[in-house]
Amino acid sequence: YSDPHCAAGRDTIVHLFEWKWTDIKAECERFLGPMGYCGVQVSPVNENAVVTNPSRPWYERYQPVSYNLNTRSGNEQQFRDMVSACNKAGVRIYVDAVINHMTGSYSGQGTGGSSFDGGACRFPGVPFGPNDCNGGDNCHTSDGSIHNYGNPEEVRNCRLVGLADLRLGSDYVRDKIAGFMNNLIDIGVAGFRVDAAKHMWPGDIVGVFSRLHNLRSDTFGSGKKPFIVQEVIDMGGEPIKMSEYFGTGRVTNFIFGVKLADVFLRHSNQAKWLSNFGEGWGMPSTYDVLNFLSNHDNQRGHGGGGAPITFREPKEMKIATAFMLAHPYGFPRVMSSYDWPVNYQNGNDQNNWMGPPHNGDMSTKDVRINADNTCNDGWICEHRWRQVYNMVAFRNVVAGTPLQNWQALGDNQIAFSRGTKGFIAIVGDGSHMNSDINTGLPSGDYCDVISGSYENGECTGKTVHVDGSGHAHFNINGQSDDPVVAIHIGAKK
Numbered sequence: 001y002s003d004p005h006c007a008a009g010r011d012t013i014v015h016l017f018e019w020k021w022t023d024i025k026a027e028c029e030r031f032l033g034p035m036g037y038c039g040v041q042v043s044p045v046n047e048n049a050v051v052t053n054p055s056r057p058w059y060e061r062y063q064p065v066s067y068n069l070n071t072r073s074g075n076e077q078q079f080r081d082m083v084s085a086c087n088k089a090g091v092r093i094y095v096d097a098v099i100n101h102m103t104g105s106y107s108g109q110g111t112g113g114s115s116f117d118g119g120a121c122r123f124p125g126v127p128f129g130p131n132d133c134n135g136g137d138n139c140h141t142s143d144g145s146i147h148n149y150g151n152p153e154e155v156r157n158c159r160l161v162g163l164a165d166l167r168l169g170s171d172y173v174r175d176k177i178a179g180f181m182n183n184l185i186d187i188g189v190a191g192f193r194v195d196a197a198k199h200m201w202p203g204d205i206v207g208v209f210s211r212l213h214n215l216r217s218d219t220f221g222s223g224k225k226p227f228i229v230q231e232v233i234d235m236g237g238e239p240i241k242m243s244e245y246f247g248t249g250r251v252t253n254f255i256f257g258v259k260l261a262d263v264f265l266r267h268s269n270q271a272k273w274l275s276n277f278g279e280g281w282g283m284p285s286t287y288d289v290l291n292f293l294s295n296h297d298n299q300r301g302h303g304g305g306g307a308p309i310t311f312r313e314p315k316e317m318k319i320a321t322a323f324m325l326a327h328p329y330g331f332p333r334v335m336s337s338y339d340w341p342v343n344y345q346n347g348n349d350q351n352n353w354m355g356p357p358h359n360g361d362m363s364t365k366d367v368r369i370n371a372d373n374t375c376n377d378g379w380i381c382e383h384r385w386r387q388v389y390n391m392v393a394f395r396n397v398v399a400g401t402p403l404q405n406w407q408a409l410g411d412n413q414i415a416f417s418r419g420t421k422g423f424i425a426i427v428g429d430g431s432h433m434n435s436d437i438n439t440g441l442p443s444g445d446y447c448d449v450i451s452g453s454y455e456n457g458e459c460t461g462k463t464v465h466v467d468g469s470g471h472a473h474f475n476i477n478g479q480s481d482d483p484v485v486a487i488h489i490g491a492k493k
């Protein structure tokens with residue numbers, strides 16, 4: 001389950017949070033395919049509760065009502081069109097699968113018109129009934145919800161923030177969930193992010209996955225299992241460990257982004273210590289992790305997992321992204337966000353519930369592209385920032401090469417090569433790098449892909465001359481907007 005099934009030569013996914021299927025289809029064709037992205041994590045695809053208080057928050061997508069493919073991102077036909085167009089463009093689709101639970105304890109209607117009563121575990125659109133949720137027989141908290149993360153039974157049998165907790169030990173429930181996932185597999189997705197995996201018993205996850213089809217052989221070849229990323233927040237302080245889930249796929253490596261924020265944002269750690277980042281810092285093996293700087297929860301202070309670097313710190317976000325994508329450890333995900341008006345009161349953002357950019361009727365706004373490649377209407381589109389997409393290409397070019405020529409020229413001045421194919425130099429604080437450095441690359445003139453791109457045989461940004469001994473001069477002011485230089489053999493004059 002740990003192979004993302006990227007098309008050849010691709011190695012980075014992007015989370016297009018709350019995007020519509022029609023926009024993702026267009027983005028695969030016009031941008032993600034040409035720029036070398038491996039795939040897209042899409043927001044939950046199945047019908048969710050319409051939450052009106054507050055008005056249509058992003059998090060209603062995490063309150064399933066049925067497994068019909070009907071949400072504000074689009075309907076089933078639009079989803080099918082997107083998957084087939086993206087696969088054609090060489091870009092994979094990974095679905096955020098919410099299978100641990102249904103809605104909170106209230107009743108109402110879903111985005112596809114199904115009724116529900118979460119308190120009574122009645123979801124006729126599936127159908128699920130009272131026997132299909134955990135309850136007093138195996139959850140022993142007074143209100144049926146999780147309070148103590150130190151008690152694995154409670155975490156797995158009780159309600160996460162009051163959400164109706166599915167009885168995954170039951171064959172009927174496993175069949176229904178597997179049926180939902182198999183429908184998506186048959187449509188052509190490459191895998192799943194499994195929401196709230198920590199709240200499911202590893203054995204129950206095996207019970208569901210043992211029912212899954214192989215991926216479509218016409219797209220992926222025969223005998224291929226879906227790619228799985230399990231959302232397990234493990235910062236080290238609780239009894240439930242990421243390692244319990246390695247048998248059924250990768251896990252979300254929350255520590256990765258927090259540690260890089262310590263270095264590049266808070267400076268409470270120094271870049272020179274990143275020499276053995278990854279397993280050397282106590283993180284799981286490179287094949288067991290999905291790495292990211294921030295996700296849709298911790299970028300808005302939801303769900304714990306520490307204070308990360310987000311698009312609101314653009315300079316540090318670009319530096320840390322360059323490090324993540326240049327570094328060989330793990331499989332990376334770039335966050336693509338939308339903006340909202342933050343309003344902090346007593347340290348809490350009162351607006352962190354706000355849903356995506358929308359029209360007067362609450363329908364999600366189209367993503368439109370400006371002449372300079374950026375997006376309009378509050379869609380941030382970090383994945384379209386040059387410093388990000390050029391590093392996606394860097395990662396593709398250096399794939400398979402080891403980290404070599406590690407050099408720390410100061411506490412926060414670092415440089416390393418990827419074999420003889422790529423090289424990066426980073427100033428992570430306000431200091432000034434002015435040094436001759438061994439790049440490990442063949443001699444020649446390379447385009448710095450941070451300050452510009454390689455276009456029609458020319459560099460639109462800085463040119464770096466590597467001499468016959470592999471050395472080049474780097475003059476990087478840490479106070480500048482982009483204190484990083486990255487070169488690779490795919491962008492050589």
Ligand code: AAO
Pocket residue numbers: 059060061062063098103104105149160161162163195196197198231233234235238297302303304305306
């Ligand atoms: C909404 C309302 C609720 C309401 C509910 C039902 O906000 O008030 O009761 O509806 O009506 C999202 C939102 C929720 C929302 C939900 C449903 O974030 O606010 O509830 O949709 O609409 C835990 C889980 C983790 C989960 C995270 C949010 O383990 O799986 O909470 N993330 C996923 C999704 C997320 C989604 C759901 C799950 C539900 O990514 O978007 O919720 O589908 C500790 C634990 C973590 C735990 C956190 C938060 O974290 O370790 O496992 O995450 O607490 O409770 C330090 C520690 C760190 C610790 C953290 C916080 O950082 O290092 O370990 O402090 O204490």
